[in-house]
Amino acid sequence: xxxxxxxxxxxxxxxxxxxxxxxxxxxxxxxxxxxxxxxxxxxxxxxxxxxxxxxxxxxxxxxxxxxxxxxxxxxxxxxxxxxxxxxxxxxxxxxxxxxxxxxxxxxxxxxxxxxxxxxxxxxxxxxxxxxxxxxxxxxxxxxxxxxxxxxxxxxxxxxxxxxxxxxxxxxxxxxxxxxxxxxxxxxxxxxxxxxxxxxxxxxxxxxxxxxxxxxxxxxxxxxxxxxxxxxxxxxxxxxxxxxxxxxxxxxxxxxxxxxxx
Ligand code: F6R
Numbered sequence: 001x002x003x004x005x006x007x008x009x010x011x012x013x014x015x016x017x018x019x020x021x022x023x024x025x026x027x028x029x030x031x032x033x034x035x036x037x038x039x040x041x042x043x044x045x046x047x048x049x050x051x052x053x054x055x056x057x058x059x060x061x062x063x064x065x066x067x068x069x070x071x072x073x074x075x076x077x078x079x080x081x082x083x084x085x086x087x088x089x090x091x092x093x094x095x096x097x098x099x100x101x102x103x104x105x106x107x108x109x110x111x112x113x114x115x116x117x118x119x120x121x122x123x124x125x126x127x128x129x130x131x132x133x134x135x136x137x138x139x140x141x142x143x144x145x146x147x148x149x150x151x152x153x154x155x156x157x158x159x160x161x162x163x164x165x166x167x168x169x170x171x172x173x174x175x176x177x178x179x180x181x182x183x184x185x186x187x188x189x190x191x192x193x194x195x196x197x198x199x200x201x202x203x204x205x206x207x208x209x210x211x212x213x214x215x216x217x218x219x220x221x222x223x224x225x226x227x228x229x230x231x232x233x234x235x236x237x238x239x240x241x242x243x244x245x246x247x248x249x250x251x252x253x254x255x256x257x258x259x260x261x
Contacts, residue, residue, distance in 0.1 A: 001225060002261075003211055003232045003248035005239045009199050012233045013042025016130070016195055019261040020047055021056045023128060029060040033129030033188075034088065034099075035140075036066070036080045037165075039197045040130045041087065048091045058092045062123050064116075065101035066131070066140045067182035070154065074105050078168050102152060102181035113152040113181055120187065129191035133198050136160050137206045137219035141182035145217045148226075150184030185223045194230040195261070196221065198238040207234055208241035231261050 006012045020043075024030055034040070050056045068080045076082065081101045089099045100119055106112035120126065131139050136158055142150060143158050157165075162176040169175035188194070198207050210221035211232055224230040239245055 001211060001227075001230045001232060002251070003234065003239070003242065003244075004252050004261075005234055005236060005245065005249055008235050009042035009197075010046075012197055012199075012235070013044075013046040015233065015261065016043045016197070017046030017050055019195075020128065021050055022260065024056050024058070024061065027127065028057070029062070030127045031123050031125065032061060032063040033126040033131075033183075033191050034063050034065055034084055035130045035132050036083050037132045039132030039199060043130060043197065044088045048088070051092050058094045058098075061094065061098065063089065063094065063099045064120055064123070064126060064183075065099075066129075066188070067180050068102045068104040069177040070104040070109065070179040070181060071177040072104065079104065102183075104181050109154050109181065113154070116152045116181070116183075117187065120183075126191035128193045128195065129188060131188070131194060131196040131221075133196055133203060133206050133210060133221050134161055135164055135202055135206055137209055137221050139185070139196070139221045139223070140188060141180040142185050142188075142220040144220065146185055146220050148215075148217055148220075148223050149186040151187050152181060152183050155180050155182050185220055189223060189227055192229065193261075194224055194227050196224065196230070196232050198232070198234045200235070201237040201240055203234070203238040204241040207232065207238050208243070212243055 065080055065084055072079050102116045103112040136144055141155050156179055165176050166173045209219045213219055213222055215222045215225050
């Protein structure tokens with residue numbers, strides 16, 4: 001696991017944007033994994049800017065969402081499909097149908113989850129997966145005690161996650177769905193490169209438990225310790241509870257350029 005402490009979301013966004021640009025140069029048909037929420041926004045802003053500057057094209061790429069709410073009407077502005085389209089893909093040149101998400105409005109949710117797993121596998125798996133982390137240590141919507149081997153399935157959000165996400169629903173807790181479909185931890189771990197972004201002191205405990213705590217289903221993000229290529233990008237505040245901060249800084253400073261992220 002590599003921990004990179006940056007000055008803030010803009011610096012993290014440009015670091016990841018650069019990594020995506022160089023990856024797309026080698027693999028124009030890359031498969032990207034897209035998280036929703038506030039953490040990856042600076043990455044999305046950065047890649048939209050690079051695309052507008054003619055530096056990268058997504059015409060041959062594909063993308064898969066991490067998760068989706070269940071119970072929202074299909075035309076609701078806060079479905080993750082709508083958010084990803086509004087904030088990211090409508091501003092890029094993905095081909096029609098190249099961006100997929102689990103179908104949270106399906107009358108048969110288990111079948112929708114199985115279909116989604118098959119779609120990811122048929123695309124050859126995810127090359128680069130962006131992740132945020134919940135204040136309770138979730139990744140995707142794999143809440144504490146999710147199986148570390150889980151696949152895409154229905155989950156129930158914790159009260160804490162619903163409170164955290166109420167800001168996207170006019171601060172009305174009752175408006176936040178209770179159920180979601182999410183890629184499982186086993187699904188996420190199959191992506192070839194995981195990049196987790198976290199900003200602010202509110203994420204400091206979760207980040208420290210993810211990176212330095214024991215591997216435990218109580219902290220789903222700790223499963224990243226099992227991944228051979230996981231990059232954690234944090235600002236100073238989100239790094240605040242890490243024990244080995246000085247080591248991570250020194251390692252990053254001494255990192256050979258050719259290694260990239
Ligand atoms: C979103 C997702 C969640 C968020 C996490 C952090 O697709 O899967 O795990 O990444 O809840 O949310 P933010 O970034 O809004 O703090």
